[in-house]
Amino acid sequence: MKLIIRTFLLIILTSQLVNAQKTLPTLKTNKTSISIQEGNSEYKDVWEISPEVKLDVFVANPFRGTQTIVFRSDIDSISFTVKPNKKYDFIILLNGKDKAYTQISTYSKAKPSLEPKLFYTRLKKANTQTDTIPFTLGKDNWIHLKGKINNSDTVDFLFDTGAGICVITSSIINKKVNLTIDGSEENGGTDGIATVDKSAKNVIEISNLKWENVPLLSINYQKPTFDAVMGWVAFENKIIEIDYEKHILVVHQFLPNLSAEYTKLPYQLIGGVPYIKCKLVVNKKEVEGWFDFDSGSNGELIIGQKFARDNALNDAMKNIGTSISVGSTGKAIKNNKVILPKLKLGDYEMYQVPLAIQEQEVEGDEHNENIGNNILKRFNTIIDFKAGFIYLKPNNLFYTPIIRN
Known part of the structure; x- marks a missing residue:
C-alpha cells in the first residue's frame, strides 16, 4: 500500500513539473544571437543560446529597487521586472522546435554576465547638445587625448575605435595613477588572446566629461607612447565625429547634416x-x-x-x-x-x-x-x-x- 501511495505522489510531482515547464514564458527566435536590454543599457546580439545546455544563466549587474530586463530576438521580445536576489526562468524557442532553458539571476554576489555600460556626465554645465574634445594626431598616427584617471595628474589617452574596453598601461599603476587590481579577464588582440589583470571601478575625466565605474584592463605594453586607452564603448549610443583637420573629436546626440x-x-x-x-x-x-x-x-x-x-x-x-x-x-x-x-x-x-x-x-x-x-x-x-x-x-x-x- 505504501508503494502505491509513493508512486501516486511521484506521478503528481512529475505532472506538476511538466505543467510548470509548459507554463514558463517563451521567447521565439530564428537566430541563436539574442539582444538584451538591462535597465537603460542596450546590448546587441550578445547572448548566444545553447539548447544543448541544461540551463543558461544570465547574471544581471547589481541594482537597487526594481529593474527591467528585456531579451529581444529577431522576431519576438520578452520583458521581466526584476528585484535583487531573485531568479526568473523562461524558455527561448529556436526555429519553433529547440528549447533553450534560460534563467535571469539577480544575485548580487554572482559575477555579472555583461560589463556595465559606460555613461558620461559633464563636469560643468554647457548650453549645447554637442561635446568637443581636442586631440593631438601624433607622429605615431594615433589620436591622443589628455585626461585623468582617479584624480591623477595628466594622463595621455589613445582613442581606439578597435578597443571594446578601456585600458591602462601596467607600468604607471600606483605610480602615475592609483587604482586597485581586483580581478582578471581574457583580452583578445590582433596577436591572440591573453589573461590580464583588471580593476573594476575607476573614474576617467577628459575635457569636460566624466565617466564613473569604469573597468580598466592592465596591459604591459612595451615602450608605449601613451598611458591609457579609451575604447569606443565610452561613446556607445552616441555619434562621434573625428575631424583630423581641426584636431577635435565631437560627440553628437543626433546625426548632423x-x-x-x-x-x-x-x-x-x-x-x-x-x-x-x-x-x-x-x-x-x-x-x-x-x-x-x-x-x-x-x-x-x-x-x-x-x-x-x-x-x-x-x-x-x-x-x-x-x-x-x-x-x-x-x-x-x-x-x-x-x-x-x-x-x-x-x-x-x-x-x-x-x-x-x-x-x-x-x-x-x-x-x-x-x-x-x-x-x-x-x-x-x-x-x-x-x-x-x-x-x-x-x-x-x-x-x-x-x-x-
Whole structure:
C-alpha cells in the first residue's frame, strides 16, 4: 500500500513539473544571437543560446529597487521586472522546435554576465547638445587625448575605435595613477588572446566629461607612447565625429547634416569592435572582406593568412619586404609586406597601398583583417553608434604619402 501511495505522489510531482515547464514564458527566435536590454543599457546580439545546455544563466549587474530586463530576438521580445536576489526562468524557442532553458539571476554576489555600460556626465554645465574634445594626431598616427584617471595628474589617452574596453598601461599603476587590481579577464588582440589583470571601478575625466565605474584592463605594453586607452564603448549610443583637420573629436546626440562628399558604410560588431567592408583590387580581381576599423592601429592594412590563402593573395602582389606587428598581448607577428594596387572604401579609391600579410594564422582570432589609422586619418569620420553606420570624407591628408620612411 505504501508503494502505491509513493508512486501516486511521484506521478503528481512529475505532472506538476511538466505543467510548470509548459507554463514558463517563451521567447521565439530564428537566430541563436539574442539582444538584451538591462535597465537603460542596450546590448546587441550578445547572448548566444545553447539548447544543448541544461540551463543558461544570465547574471544581471547589481541594482537597487526594481529593474527591467528585456531579451529581444529577431522576431519576438520578452520583458521581466526584476528585484535583487531573485531568479526568473523562461524558455527561448529556436526555429519553433529547440528549447533553450534560460534563467535571469539577480544575485548580487554572482559575477555579472555583461560589463556595465559606460555613461558620461559633464563636469560643468554647457548650453549645447554637442561635446568637443581636442586631440593631438601624433607622429605615431594615433589620436591622443589628455585626461585623468582617479584624480591623477595628466594622463595621455589613445582613442581606439578597435578597443571594446578601456585600458591602462601596467607600468604607471600606483605610480602615475592609483587604482586597485581586483580581478582578471581574457583580452583578445590582433596577436591572440591573453589573461590580464583588471580593476573594476575607476573614474576617467577628459575635457569636460566624466565617466564613473569604469573597468580598466592592465596591459604591459612595451615602450608605449601613451598611458591609457579609451575604447569606443565610452561613446556607445552616441555619434562621434573625428575631424583630423581641426584636431577635435565631437560627440553628437543626433546625426548632423552631412555634405554629399561623405560616403556611407554600414558596420557590424565582431568581437565587440566595429568592422567595415573593404574591397581589395588585385590584377582586375576584386576581393571583399570585413576589416576592423581600428584607430588604435598605427599601420595601414593587415590581412590574416587564411584570408590571403582563400583569396589567392599570397603571391599576387609586389613584395617590398617584411614587417613585425605587435598587438595588445605583446606577441610579435611576422608579416610579408606587399603593395596593394587599389583599395576601395565606399565611393573612394586609394592606390599603391602598403598591405601586410600575416605569415601564419593567429590563434583564437577568426577575423584578423585590419584597417589602421595611417589610412583612416585621411578621412574626416563620423561614426553613428546608434544606427550602425560610418561616414567618410577625404581631408587634407588624403593625398599625403602613405609609405613611411
